[in-house]
Every structure is written in structure tokens, then in C-alpha cells.
Amino acid sequence: MAQDTYTKRLWLEEDLADDLKWSMLVKKVLYSGKSEYQEVDLIDVGPFGKTLFLDGKVQSSEVDEWVYHELLVHPAMVMHPNPKTVFICGGGEGATAREVLRHKSVEKVVMVDIDKVVCDFCHAHLEKNKAAFESSRLELINDDARTQLEAYPGKFDVIIGDLADPLDGGPCYQLYTQDFYQNVVLPKLNPGGIFITQSGPAGFLSCTEVFTCINATLRSVFPSVLPYAQHMPVFCDVWGWNMALTDASQAELSAEEMDRRLAERVQGSMGFLDGHTFKGLCHLNKVVRKCLEEEQQVYTADCGRFIHGKGQAAKPAENGSQQ
Template sequence: MGGGEGSAAREILKHKTIEKVVMCDIDQVIKPFDFCRRFLTVNSYAFCNKKLELVIKDAKVELEKREEKFDIIVGDLADPVEGGPCYQLYTKSFYQNILKPKLTPNGIFVTQAGPAGIFTHKEVFTSIYNTLKQVFKHVKAYTAHVPSFADTWGWVMASDQEFEVEVNEMDQRIEERVKGELMYLNAPSFLSAATLNKTISLALEKETEVYSEENARFIHGHGVAYRHT
């Protein structure tokens, strides 16, 4: 869902076990296939790959109408901004009634979850994490610093199957299943990303709000902590 510039598809298609990728983006103005293939040459391989199906449509509508189930669904969506097109795709009702039924029994969902810095994690990150805990049996949050966003960013992975993997096994799987060399990800880097600092860990543990259309949180550009001082 989302990812119209092709970066998520590029990385997914490196995995040898992938049979098909459906990339659904709502933005008709950007025309991902034409614009990004021409100007974002680092992603051109993804757009030329026969395994990629490009759909220009609302992801919610597309998921509802599709009959097949997916092993993995990736939410590379725009941030939940008030009045924006994507905040409804972070709600419990969407996860529970539309997204989860489209996953295979052991399927995994992963989504970007907004800022996760010391002063920004309460905007949406903790709420998205807690919302997914209401829908899936196993949920893992992880973070990384994104220089272009000038902040630490959060992601959440969720499934009804356990996805804890030993360090040696993770590196072995990467070596066996990925074409070429990855520049960033290995087992230690993922374990580091999933090792959260004290403030973030406590905030995730104590979060009680569930993201809904009636009780939505939005990214405002400044952390909640700033507004409360």
C-alpha cells in the first residue's frame, strides 16, 4: 500500500521467494511508473520487473475487492495527517475488517508508523502500535534515524505467528533468499532497531488509545511533548 516511488517494491523484489508484488498507490498525479522509472533510476528495476503489478487506486478499495490473500502486506503510506487521504488506513476497523482477512494464516503486516523520537513518539507511533496489538497476537516495534526526516522514525510489524528469529538464522536466511548484497540490513542491525530506549519502551507499554476515525491522532510537525510544556 503506497510506495509509489518504488523503493519498497525495489527492496521486496530482491527476495528470491517473492512470486508477485502488487503496488497500490492512490496518487494519480505522480504517475509512478512513468515519472519514477525516468528520474529515480535506482528504482527503475522494480518498475520493469514482470513480478510487479501496479495499481493506481485507493488501497482500502483495492483490498476490499481482491479475492486473493497475501503472505505480506506493507504499509508504505503517507503519514496520518488531518484531512489527508491515509489516516483511515491506520484505524483498528481497517486493520481488523479489511486488511487482516486478506493475509494468509501466517501472514505478516508491516507499516511505517510515524515519528518515534523522544519528543515525537506520542503523535501517532504509540497509538498505531497499541491498535495493532488489539488485532494481532504478535507485534514488534522498531525504529531508525532518517536524516531526510530529521527524526527517528517508527515501524510496526504484526502477525498471528511468532516472528522471532535467532541472529545466525536471520543472516543465513538473508544470504539464501536475497539477490546480491544488502547495504544496510543484517541481523545485528535489525536487533538494534528493535531495541528501544527507555522513554519509547515505556510509552509503548503504557499506551491505551486505539486509533479510530473518531479518535484519530495526526502528525502536526511538532511532538506532543512540546505542546504539553
């Protein structure tokens, strides 16, 4: 580096796997905080812009969080005929609530995130989500999501899981189990209700880490589960979601009808999602489909599966000898 072009180089290094790491150039450390659960930082990094980190792990970035949250929220919301009440497990960043509140039909959003410090931090520093935090339709509770969902009077049209991946022994593992889905989520859905959860990496090399297990767990409880996936640059992988429907017929939405409902029900227009796009996301590739079919593991209360960085789901085709 030529001396005359020298500028400070502060890098944020993240392990993608045991043997792969990446480093984002830090432009500015904007805000830092610490709760009893985790460190929270808003940092302007490399090509990703303002990026939220919890314990140094990327949560969402300016350049692609809108894609992630469109895909988490709107497919389920438009497949439901008329969602009025929504429960969000986690979601402390506020962006999930922001997208839900764009739906004119929504009367009540209950968001339960255990970490008040993170919620306050995001309320204060994420300008884009500020209005959502201050909406009269939002009820924000800082507590364990299961406890609150179980105790909450009444049922919901849509329940959204916006939680960290199910690490064995991790804080969110219990919110991905068969027991939770069977005994808490399903009973709390109104007839025709839909449950949607982020589901970790879903690439052909990584889908067996948690994506296929979440799918298998949901399939053991719900009559219909719709998996879909999209590459998220800031996660350096394809990301997956699983939508669980109490009424399987709702999944038969045409691209045109999805476009019509998005236009009719949602304030503003979508940046990434439309019916054609969603059809593509649901066409999973041969490797991932095979992994979904073959997955045996259901998350139960006493058995989880770690993400050790990236696993390897796909094997070279039988015609492929070693290089």
C-alpha cells in the same frame, strides 16, 4: 560571503515544527510535476542528494532511502518463512517494490498507489527503481488501497503499508485504523502472514505523535506486534516501524538466522541491515517503551491524532529540575 566566492543560494525550507525549520541548499531542481493530489519534485539538495518531495515534504533522499526501504521490507520478508505474494499500500516511489522483488521467493507483487502521476514520475526519473516498475512480477494499480485490497482475489503472505502519516482528515488516515486492520488487512493475510507499516517519528520526544498509536491500534487486532526504530537523517528524527504478526513465534528469529535468510533469499547484499543491527533497532529505549505501554489511543474510523511538527513525549527525569 565574499563576493568572489558568491554562488546562487536557493534554499528549500521545511518546517520541522512550529518553531523549528531547516533549509537545504538546492543544487538543482531536476524535475517537477503536479497531479490532482499533489506537487511532485525531484531536487538535488544539500547533503541529501537527489530527493523526492511531495507537496514540498521530503519523501526520500539518495543518501538514506536505501536504509528506510531495507528496514521497511526485509525484516518482515525474512521473518515470514516463504513469502510468495506481497501487497503494497502506497509505495508509488517504487523503492519498496524494488526491495521486495529482490526476494527470490516472490512471485507476485501488487502495488496500489492512488497517484498515477507520482508513479509515472518516479518510473521515469528514479533510475534505481526503473527495473522494479518494469518487472513482470509487479502489478501496479492506481486507486485507493483499501478498495483494491478488499476486492483483490486471493490473499497475501506480506502486506506492506508505505503511506504518509495518519493525519486526522488526511488522505491516509483511514489506512491506519483498527477497522482497516481488523476487517481488511487481517482477513487478506494468508496463515502466518505479516503486516508491516511505516509508523512515523519514534524519537523519545516524538514517539507519541503517531508511532505509539499505530502500535496500540495494531495490538488491538494482532496477536504480536514488533516495533522498531532507526534515525533517518532526511527526516531529522528517529523513524519507527511496527510489524504485526499473525504467528507470534515468527518474531523469535535469531540474529544468525536472519543473516542466513538474508544471504540465502535475497539478491545482492544488504547495505544497512543484518541480524545484529536489527536486534539493536528492536531494543527501544526506556522512554519510548514507557510511552508504548501507556498509550491508550487506538485509531478508529472517526478519531485521529494530528502531527503538529514534533510533540514532546519525554519529560525530564524526576531528578531533573528546570535549568
